[in-house]
Amino acid sequence: MAFRHALTNRMYFFINVLGLVLGFTAVFLIGIYLNDELNFDRFHKDSDRIYRVVQFGNYGGLVERSSSCPFPLGPAIDKYFDEKIEAHTRLYNYQSPSTQIAYRNIMHYDRGFFFTDPGFFDVFTVDTIDSKSEHWLTKPFQAVISASAARKYFGHIDVVGKKLTIENQFQVEVQAVVKNWPVHSHFDFSVLVSMDSYAQMRGGKLPGNWVQNPCWTYVKVSENTNQSEIQKKLPVFVKSHFDAFIKDNNALFLQPLHDIHLTSHLEYEIRKNGNMEYVYIFGGIALFLILMAAINYINLTTATFASRAREIAVKKVLGATSGNIRFQLFVEAFVITLIAAIISVVFTELFLPWFNKITLKDFELLDILSWKNVLLFLLILVAVATAGGIYPAIFIAALQPARILKGNLRRAGKTGMSRKVLVVSQLFISILLVFAALTIHEQYRHLLRSSNGINRENLLVINARFSDLHKSYPEFKKAIEKHDAIDKITASDYIPGIEHNRHGFFIGADTAANDVVFLPALRVVNDFFEVYGLEITHGRGFKNDTSDLQSAVLINPEMAAYLGYENPVDAIGSHVNIYYGQEKVVGIFQNFYPKSLHYEPNPFVIDLVSEKQNPKIGIQYAAVRYTPGNKKEVLAFIKKQLKRYAGEKEVQISEYKDIYYSQYAEERLFNQLAGIMSVLSLIISAVGLLGLVSFMILQKSKEISVRKLHGASNSAILRLVAGEFIRIFIIVALFALPVAWFLGRLWLNNFASHVGVSLINWIVASLTVAIMIILVVALRLREAARVNPAEILKYE
Numbered sequence: 001m002a003f004r005h006a007l008t009n010r011m012y013f014f015i016n017v018l019g020l021v022l023g024f025t026a027v028f029l030i031g032i033y034l035n036d037e038l039n040f041d042r043f044h045k046d047s048d049r050i051y052r053v054v055q056f057g058n059y060g061g062l063v064e065r066s067s068s069c070p071f072p073l074g075p076a077i078d079k080y081f082d083e084k085i086e087a088h089t090r091l092y093n094y095q096s097p098s099t100q101i102a103y104r105n106i107m108h109y110d111r112g113f114f115f116t117d118p119g120f121f122d123v124f125t126v127d128t129i130d131s132k133s134e135h136w137l138t139k140p141f142q143a144v145i146s147a148s149a150a151r152k153y154f155g156h157i158d159v160v161g162k163k164l165t166i167e168n169q170f171q172v173e174v175q176a177v178v179k180n181w182p183v184h185s186h187f188d189f190s191v192l193v194s195m196d197s198y199a200q201m202r203g204g205k206l207p208g209n210w211v212q213n214p215c216w217t218y219v220k221v222s223e224n225t226n227q228s229e230i231q232k233k234l235p236v237f238v239k240s241h242f243d244a245f246i247k248d249n250n251a252l253f254l255q256p257l258h259d260i261h262l263t264s265h266l267e268y269e270i271r272k273n274g275n276m277e278y279v280y281i282f283g284g285i286a287l288f289l290i291l292m293a294a295i296n297y298i299n300l301t302t303a304t305f306a307s308r309a310r311e312i313a314v315k316k317v318l319g320a321t322s323g324n325i326r327f328q329l330f331v332e333a334f335v336i337t338l339i340a341a342i343i344s345v346v347f348t349e350l351f352l353p354w355f356n357k358i359t360l361k362d363f364e365l366l367d368i369l370s371w372k373n374v375l376l377f378l379l380i381l382v383a384v385a386t387a388g389g390i391y392p393a394i395f396i397a398a399l400q401p402a403r404i405l406k407g408n409l410r411r412a413g414k415t416g417m418s419r420k421v422l423v424v425s426q427l428f429i430s431i432l433l434v435f436a437a438l439t440i441h442e443q444y445r446h447l448l449r450s451s452n453g454i455n456r457e458n459l460l461v462i463n464a465r466f467s468d469l470h471k472s473y474p475e476f477k478k479a480i481e482k483h484d485a486i487d488k489i490t491a492s493d494y495i496p497g498i499e500h501n502r503h504g505f506f507i508g509a510d511t512a513a514n515d516v517v518f519l520p521a522l523r524v525v526n527d528f529f530e531v532y533g534l535e536i537t538h539g540r541g542f543k544n545d546t547s548d549l550q551s552a553v554l555i556n557p558e559m560a561a562y563l564g565y566e567n568p569v570d571a572i573g574s575h576v577n578i579y580y581g582q583e584k585v586v587g588i589f590q591n592f593y594p595k596s597l598h599y600e601p602n603p604f605v606i607d608l609v610s611e612k613q614n615p616k617i618g619i620q621y622a623a624v625r626y627t628p629g630n631k632k633e634v635l636a637f638i639k640k641q642l643k644r645y646a647g648e649k650e651v652q653i654s655e656y657k658d659i660y661y662s663q664y665a666e667e668r669l670f671n672q673l674a675g676i677m678s679v680l681s682l683i684i685s686a687v688g689l690l691g692l693v694s695f696m697i698l699q700k701s702k703e704i705s706v707r708k709l710h711g712a713s714n715s716a717i718l719r720l721v722a723g724e725f726i727r728i729f730i731i732v733a734l735f736a737l738p739v740a741w742f743l744g745r746l747w748l749n750n751f752a753s754h755v756g757v758s759l760i761n762w763i764v765a766s767l768t769v770a771i772m773i774i775l776v777v778a779l780r781l782r783e784a785a786r787v788n789p790a791e792i793l794k795y796e
Contacts, residue, residue: 013336016300019687020340020384021347023293026680027380028348029355030286030673032363035373037274040184040261044125046220049086051227051254053077053217054266058249059517062562062603064502067266069217069252071207072241074117077219080237084225087122090195090215091115091187091270094167095501096465100649101191102165103153107650111271112149112190113166115198123220130160131176137194143172149190150177164191167466168649172197183362186261187216187270210242211504216270219254227254245516272663277750278670285677288429289684290380294387295422296688297333330390337385358672360665423685423692424732427769430678430685431736432743434765437678439744439758444671446597446755447664453592453601454497455533458631459656460638461495462622468647470619473525474611476645483637485630490531491619492524498659500594505605506577507563519559519576520594521605523618528606529554529589531625538569539587542608549610552586559603560588576605583607596663597753623656682768686776689725693780696721722777729773733766740765 041047053073057064071090078088092115093099099113118137120126129147136144143164150157153164163171172193181188199206221227234252242250255264262276349365356363462469469476473491480489494500502518528534529541542548553576555563560571568588577583591601609618626634635653642651697704704717744757 015687015690016297016336017340017343019296019300019684020293020337021343022680022684022687023290023296023384024341024344025347025351026289026677027286028344028368029351030282030677031373032348032352032355032365032368033359033361034279034283034286035368036184036361036363037262037279040186040274041257043182043184044257046223047257049221049223050123050257051219051221052257052260053219054253054255055213056251056253057246057518059519060507060562062517062519064518065266066213066268067264067270068213068215068268070210070213071215072210073252074119074215074217074219076241077217077237078119080241081230081233084222084230086220086222087119088217088219089117089119089123090217091120092195092198092215093270094465095214098463098652099191100167100466101153102168103162106153108152109650109652110149110190112146112188114189114192115195116192117195120192123218127179129157129177129179132160133175136175137192138196140194140196140200141170141172142175142194142197144176144178144192145174146180146190147177148180150174152190166191166193168647169466170197170201184261186257186264186273211246213268218257227256230254272666275666277747278666281747282673285433285674288433289677289680290384291387292426292429292681292684292688294384295426296684297336297384298387298422299688299692300690300694330385334385337381341381359669423688424728426685426688427729427732427773428736430681430769430772431733431762431765432740433674433678433681434768435736435740435761436743437674438761438764439748439755440667440671440674442755442758442761443748443751444664444667446753447667447751448661450597450753452497452597452660452753453534453590454656455625456497456657456660458626458628459531460624460626460631460634461654461656461659462624462638462642463652463654464491464622464646465620467642467649467651469622469642469645469651470616472645473619473622476641477611479641479645480624480638483634485627485634486637487625487627488527488531489622489624490525490527491622492522492528493618493620494522495621495623495656495659496522496532496534497593497656498595498663500604503578503605503607507575519605520602521607522594523607523609525609525611525618531623534592535590536587537590539572539585541587546610548586548608549613551583552608553583554587554589554606555585556589556591556601556604558591558601559605560585562603578607593753598751600752682772685769686772689773689776690780693721693725693777696724697780717781721781722774725773725777726770729766729770733762733769736766737762 041050044050052067053069055064055066055069057066071092074088074090078085093113098109098111101108101110101113116137118135121136126144136142145153145159145164147157150159153159154162157177159174159177162174164174165171172191195206221230231254234254238250238252239247241247260273262274262279264273345365352363352365464470477489480486500520500522503521503523504516505519505521507517522528526542526544529536536554539554541554542552555571555576557568560568563571563574563576565571565574571585571588574585575583576585589606593599593601594604611619624634624638638653704720707717707720740762741757744761748754748757
């Protein structure tokens with residue numbers, strides 16, 4: 001019966017399956033993404049016993065929430081807790097996002113380089129491909145590399161015993177080649193080098209102070225040890241190990257490995273993590289889309305009951321019970337849902353390359369084939385089939401045969417109120433999703449276009465961290481600024497607007513009587529404000545000589561308030577001293593966003609350092625301001641001068657705005673996916689609306705025929721049918737307004753700088769759905785208009 005009905009009503013069968021296919025395909029794609037997000041770091045053996053140690057410091061109300069810890073922490077915490085900790089390891093990457101690694105003439109800036117301890121392989125799960133030793137990274141200048149790194153540098157994986165050159169400073173010998181980690185890891189490695197190598201580079205010792213915190217530290221607790229047992233004793237550990245001037249305002253915490261990717265947004269993360277809020281949002285969208293697909297099945301099935309009503313009535317007259325009819329309709333629902341699901345799997349496989357492109361992932365359909373995911377898929381399949389089949393089964397099976405056989409289809413079943421409620425819910429969801437897509441797009445554009453306080457145009461950034469540029473920076477600056485298309489050059493220890501560190505300062509004139517405070521700060525050389533376009537609102541900038549090197553800093557208004565000055569200009573002349581010098585505030589600069597627009601501007605200090613005395617402190621990233629339209633010429637000139645003044649090492653040069661935009665990769669993905677899902681919701685709503693319109697035309701068929709016989713035009717009939725939907729829609733849109741406003745505010749509050757919740761977006765979303773309603777009604781009425789009124793009224 002199901003297949004005969006499908007052949008008889010091919011259009012409705014196609015639309016029905018199409019709605020389910022769209023819903024299932026969207027759910028599968030979102031499910032692959034969510035499966036990846038929710039399974040980060042779970043491939044490690046005993047991953048529930050692995051923790052990252054994080055450090056929180058409170059300095060007079062300025063809180064540093066650091067994902068990294070001091071160098072001595074790993075061995076000390078292992079020794080202190082003895083048998084409670086099974087293993088520990090540290091990761092250190094020069095505090096640089098990439099490291100220059102070379103083999104002969106093959107060189108890459110590698111983002112997966114780390115110094116680490118032998119305990120790395122006891123904490124984390126690593127599978128061996130090739131090795132001639134059982135114990136790795138126990139001696140200086142040893143390395144373990146991934147299979148992808150082996151192919152990248154050597155062209156094959158048979159590389160044990162070969163050597164790599166790190167930052168043109170030292171060589172390491174490859175001890176082992178190991179399998180690549182799955183992509184769902186909060187950090188990935190390509191080259192691991194023994195921590196003793198770094199010690200050797202420093203004269204045989206690692207940094208021993210407890211102030212600097214550049215190491216990500218992980219511990220694996222013993223099998224019978226509870227995390228809380230260690231956490232309770234960490235305050236005592238801090239008191240007994242940290243330096244006296246910081247031990248009272250610092251605390252350590254154990255962060256579960258599973259929580260890092262989606263819930264950790266600390267300072268100095270290895271890389272940007274995901275967002276649990278987006279997981280909830282996409283999970284909700286998937287639920288809504290599959291719900292809408294089920295609603296479509298209900299509406300389209302009940303809308304076509306007229307074509308089956310007489311067949312069902314005859315079956316009932318011949319003895320079929322309502323139970324028999326219901327069972328048959330349930331089976332039909334499962335068959336159609338299964339067909340749609342199978343087609344959706346094919347569509348998902350076809351769309352995966354495109355989906356990988358926008359998510360910057362490498363998903364495969366097999367990624368979700370775990371027993372848990374298969375069980376979830378079957379539950380969704382059963383739920384959709386049940387939801388889609390239960391109402392039609394009850395509705396159609398309850399039809400009264402006598403009235404059907406008399407041709408009275410309008411009274412043969414109940415009214416269409418329940419179907420209106422279902423479509424109303426679809427329209428409500430569609431308005432919200434279109435509104436959300438518009439709001440997300442507007443905020444994404446705001447992130448890219450709004451000012452972070454820095455002039456991002458015509459600005460090049462040179463990554464000079466591992467070059468010799470600091471040794472000859474004054475000469476390089478003179479040579480560069482001779483070019484007619486180059487305005488000025490400066491340098492700093494971090495890139496403003498992207499990242500910064502904290503440095504120790506003493507507040508007040510007497511450093512002996514005051515505790516050190518670690519303030520967000522940049523160390524810069526001359527012309528910093530001119531090159532980056534930061535405005536000085538009070539006081540003066542740095543003098544272009546040596547007189548300000550140990551006597552001047554500039555601060556922002558938040559820093560002035562932190563120092564206790566209500567009026568920022570009153571802070572000029574106050575003491576803010578670093579470990580050396582007697583520095584005073586000489587100027588106030590206008591607020592800028594030291595990091596991305598997710599974060600509010602903090603109290604901030606900009607400190608001038610020497611270009612000649614210990615220049616490496618402030619010459620990590622050079623920045624060149626050039627005149628518009630001369631980028632290629634300027635780039636070629638800079639590269640030529642770098643070879644002369646920075647040595648033979650390849651130096652990265654990037655547009656500042658490209659670095660800035662890369663901070664919003666997650667928002668870019670969210671913007672694209674939200675737009676796609678909103679379009680899908682409109683298509684699915686249109687399919688569902690088609691079902692309800694068909695049902696209403698069927699119910700009003702005699703009324704429409706009478707009106708046509710009395711001369712009513714098609715536009716008048718359009719107003720008759722569409723008018724009812726528009727009245728319902730207006731109520732839906734009004735109800736959607738406060739919900740949209742609330743959800744919009746909730747999401748936008750994640751950003752320090754954001755757009756407002758726009759009434760225009762709600763109007764556009766509402767109009768979009770309204771136009772969709774009118775088009776669907778008009779198309780269906782056009783088909784109904786071809787029916788001869790005499791055919792409808794011949795039995796009256």
